[in-house]
Amino acid sequence: MQLYNKLSAKERAELIDKAGKERLTISFYQYYKIENPQLLRDKLFLEWNELDVLGRIYVSYEGINAQLSVPSENLYALKDQLDAISFLKDIRLNIAVEQDNKSFLKLKVKVRNKIVADGLNDETFDVTNKGVHLNAKEFNEMLTNPDTVCVDMRNHYESEIGHFDGAVTPDVDTFRDSLDLIEEDLKEYKDDKNLLMYCTGGIRCEKASAYYKHKGFKNVFQLEGGIIEYTRQVNSEGIENKFIGKNFVFDHRRAEKITDDVVANCHQCGKPCDNHTNCANEACHLLFIQCDDCAEKTENTCSTDCQEIIQLSFEEQKELRKGKGNSNKIFKKGRSEVLKFKK
Secondary structure (H helix, E strand, O other): OOOOOOOOHHHHHHHHHHHOOOEEEEEEEEEOOOOOHHHHHHHHHHHHHHOOOEEEEEEEOOEEEEEEEEEHHHHHHHHHHHHOOHHHOOOOOEEOOOOOOOOOOOEEEEEOOOOOOOOOOOOOOOOOOOOEEEOHHHHHHHHOOOOEEEEEOOOHHHHOOEEEOOOEOOOOOOHHHHHHHHHHHOHHHOOOOEEEEEOOOOHHHHHHHHHHHHOOOOEEEEEOOHHHHHHHHHHHHOOOOOEEEEEEOOOOOOEEEOOOOOOOEOOOOOOEOOOEEEOOOOOOOOEEEOOHHHHHHHOOOOOHHHHHHOOOOHHHHHHHOOOHHHHOOOOOEOOOOOOOOOO
16 A cells, blocks of 8 residues: 655656646645544545645644645546545635646655644644634725734745735744744734734634734734635636735745736845745755846856855765754755845
């Protein structure tokens, strides 16, 4: 019985090309007390592997968080499988704004302690006691209310390339960093302001809304379905779009264009740019914003040091990545002194 992915990303990409089928990138989440996450994890892997589902799915005692790609012809079969699970019946599926057949190249279903890492160890905190959900029209109306404080619950590298006009965009690296910071910054508004939150697909806002209610905020609201669902409603219902720029996504696409506005800049030369990339030096792999001119000049690296390293042989580069101190440098997101024009 195969319970784990056995193909490399390259092998899977070749199979996708050969199949020639259109795929849909979708996401969904649900907070729910799951008694046996491992059992559900194995069930999902077996069923979804048969449907050629690819993606990154986390299952935990507090629920499920799924970002995946499925052949469009298998979408209804996937929906039937979800409907057969009581707490996922009629779950809203967020369809990506921009599609890419290779948004995901492996099926990874993992058991985690939490579906959204929050750093909290408070047993009295009830994640299901969430704030009020708002659709796109309702969100726009509350956004213009002078008694509203709108907060972006995403990380700095996400909000940098796109955000709602007038939103507070915390300069944080992770969701757990934002919780206490926002509570402290907005503590004087607990009783008399509307705390309005948004994120990519709704999962972080939902936990945050429950957390801030737990901390005493009286009027807590969130954008239902996040930026993804907001954009769908804006496009389908002719609602005014108050989001500017791109929506950062956690797959090979890296972002979806919501408007043509470029609100960020190249971290190396400063010219307007909103294209994220990873440094070509695998020992660095820094996520940063880089324009085409700088990419050509630096060979897709973030610094002269990294550009020199990629000229070395594979074995020499591999040797440089050894050791805990070196491996800890990998996968940082825009926090490097070599980037002269970082936010």
